[in-house]
Amino acid sequence: MFWDNVENIRRVKGFTYRQIARCLDMAETTIASMRKYKTEPRVSDALKIADMIGIDVRQLVG
Secondary structure, X not given: OHHHHHHHHHHHHOOOHXXXXXXXXXXXXXXXXXXXXXXXXXXXXXXXXXXXXXXXXHHHHO
8 A cells, every 4th residue: 555655646736756765775676676565665655755755654554
């Protein structure tokens, strides 16, 4: 659910996964793996993604 929400909002806002990876100081392959296996990011990473995209973190997790 988290990554589905990120995907939808990311597309609307025009962000790339490369930008998200840079924001989290992670490799794009790490982000891809997290998306593929539907693993939830750490709370701190979810907060960074929400801040980068400009939304409340509850929109990503809820």
